[in-house]
Amino acid sequence: MSPWINRVVVSLSILLVAETVKAEPPATPLVVNDMATIGRPGGELHMLISREADTRLLYIYGHARLVGYDRKLNLHPDILESYDIEDDRVFTMHLRKGHRWSDGQPFTTEDFRFWWEDIANNKRLRPSGPPIWMLVDGKPPRVDILDAQTIRYSWDKPNPFFLSEIASASAEVIYAPAHYLKQFHERYADPATLAQLVASSKSRDWGSLFGRRDRATKFDSPDMPTLQPWMLANGPPADRYVAVRNPYYYKVDSKGQQLPYIDKLIFDLVDTKLVPVKTGAGETDLQARGLSFKDYTFLRDSETRNGLATLLWPEGKSSHLAIYPNLNATDPDLRDLIRDRRFRLALSLSLDRKAISEYLYFGLATPANNTVLDASPLYSDEVGRACLGHDLDKANQLLDEIGLARRNSSGVRLMPDGRPLDIVLETEGGDTEQADLGELVRDMWREIGIAIHVKPADREVLRDRVFAGDAVMTITSGIDNGLPTAEMSPDAYAPTSQFDQLQWPKWGQYYETSGQAGEKPDLPAAKELMELYAKWVGSDTQKQRAAIWKEILPLYANQCFTIGTVASVQQPIAVRKTLRNVPAKAVWNWEPQAQFGLYNPETFWLDNP
Incomplete structure (x- = not known):
């Protein structure tokens, strides 16, 4: 597909999404108070990426996690409405009533059950079983579904890894959109239909097909429902990736406006060596990846003509x-x-x-x-x-x-x-x-x-x-x-x-x-x-x-x-001068800051979209 046709398809997809869904946060949304200014919805934000796999940044920067870190690195409920802990052994999670996936389907404990029973403990999909941080002395938790909004994980001994792992920058999700993925799973799909899907996708078997459809953290499939603030509108291969706002996102500002403010995130694929040059030319609105401290002087010299300002955030590594x-x-x-x-x-x-x-x-x-x-x-x-x-x-x-x-x-x-x-x-x-x-x-x-x-x-x-x-x-x-x-x-x-x-x-x-x-x-x-x-x-x-x-x-x-x-080597952050709520001072690091993720990109907004 040519780049021109690809852009037309993307634009049509965005219009279709905009016309067929209604913005609707959960009945009990998460109110975000930690922002410098109340924003106005609209506009599109351009960023540069250097490989197709960087679509995963929509998951990293979106940073919707069951439990999240605040800027002081304290844990708090995020996707979850609340959680209870007993002796660091028993974790009871409460979901938000009315929370929906990006395609409008309910997000419930069935999505947790499906992941645990049909993905994490399925030998075809996970030969090694659940992630190691869910095992204590080699034993998995007891998982109890209490109701549609309540699930409990219990171990005989403390599991100090559980909350920090599900809050991390590259956290593995412990839920999955069951309503979407069951059609690719041997346990639920009609055998004849599943065989046709395997053949038409040229997959090796149903497990291979399932892996191609379960893209929660890879974030490279526009068909995969998500809970992140933006959802992908077009998949690879492409020279431009567009993500549009999730109409069922669970956060609002203090005035009740649903987040994210930005309507579209646009990732343009360029050679890594060209990122500093294109940033200097103003071809991005928010850029840090692909830039290093040696680019700082050039970026500062370019500010008068590119409409960007160059911030410096110290990185959080123990040693650069x-x-x-x-x-x-x-x-x-x-x-x-x-x-x-x-x-x-x-x-x-x-x-x-x-x-x-x-x-x-x-x-x-x-x-x-x-x-x-x-x-x-x-x-x-x-x-x-x-x-x-x-x-x-x-x-x-x-x-x-x-x-x-x-x-x-x-x-x-x-x-x-x-x-x-x-x-x-x-x-x-x-x-x-x-x-x-x-x-x-x-x-x-x-x-x-x-x-x-x-x-x-x-x-x-x-x-x-x-x-x-x-x-x-x-x-x-x-x-x-x-x-x-x-x-x-x-x-x-x-x-x-x-x-x-x-x-x-x-x-x-x-x-x-x-x-x-x-x-x-x-x-x-x-x-x-x-x-x-x-x-x-x-x-x-x-x-x-x-x-x-x-x-x-x-x-x-x-x-x-x-x-x-x-x-504390300084990381250049090139920011469009009309982009609001990007902190002037912050820490740049992958874990646990998730680069931009910890600073709530869903609250960034353009003063002149």
Whole structure:
């Protein structure tokens, strides 16, 4: 289909939707009071995306969740009218009366039952069963449908993950539009009709067909009913994706006007490299993805002609980029060095983080050690300052202590076996920011007698090398959520993940596979972190969880398991000057802020639509 025909089809679809539905929030809508100004409905908002999969941002930015975070990261009912908790074991959820899917069909507990019985526990659709965060000691909850608006999940022991998981940026939904999806399910559909649908869609079987139709979080099917503020009007392939307002959305402003204010969200598909240029030309109304701090000066210079203003939001990562020494490296001599805390501390103390901030971020970033940031309620000076400081004398002293006092004629330290201490620092190929940091680190570590070679590699190849223990040291993003609360999982601070924790991938794999693969942690500090993490998982109260967090964080930070660089790197946010309610100051992060999602895009409005 040509782009011109595609746009005509989209326009006709929008008109048809507008003429056949009536705006109707639930009988008890959620009133949004947290907005700077009361808006006026109407208009369309343009954004740029760089791949078709970015239609999922309609789910991320829409941010309709059963339970949500407010801007202080406190949990509250969102899609739900209310919920009750007993001992963190029993969760009773109350739906809003009269709440409807975007196609006008009732949203009830049948949608929860259908997801639980016919999706999560269907071996064809979910061979591994329900998500792991719904299991406590390997056991699923008891699910009771009390009435059309009330459902209860019960466990024998506390499940501290439940609410935070369903509130997260990329939360897996635990409900599904049963009225729509049953036609594709073996249990409900007429066999002959289902066979025809499988054949006509060229699906392998009914399970494959069902997966193509169940697109709640992928958000790439205009046929899939949704609870989000906007619903997709056209699917892939396309060079432009249009989403129109959900006429049954459950939120209103304090005057009773149904949200969202904006009638249409329009995503234009462009090459990633063109996002800064097109933003500078004013071809978007709200843009952050595809922009980085190096684009800031250009964007500011373009403001006089493009009608945009450029905000700066600090990101919420624990460290924008961090260095990950591989404690599971296969080279035994390098592994022994990396497992010596004094070696890791020496590497950290030799970094001039103020110079990194000046060189890469105009001095606007702050030194960080890849733990919680000072805006987190769990922060303490002991945690935030651990392994920080620029002290070459101390770094050299530590390296001498651990048997690295000898140097060759080039000033490079010699390992006990006589080899020069020559380390390959691997980065993700194509990421110039990582490469630039790698060059700075190379020069700084050369001052303490360590030779560094920066080597870019394809991301997947690099990950495989880390997992195998062949990559000794890597640069990648720091811990994603630098602003956790006691209710959020401390899993980032214990060996629980192979993919996300490149400092101990084999230990993480051991946990993820219940000991079937990887290696059992054998460093005392790592074992203690796992014990504390297990205590947090089994805790009964927020007070207990906060106390456990305050044991985990100092232990982790003082071990220098990862080497942070700088945090609060500023993210440019290009905003149409007539777009209201976009915060001037906010935190830019994926989890749990969902980038724009936490700031209620349904309340954004155009002063001159």
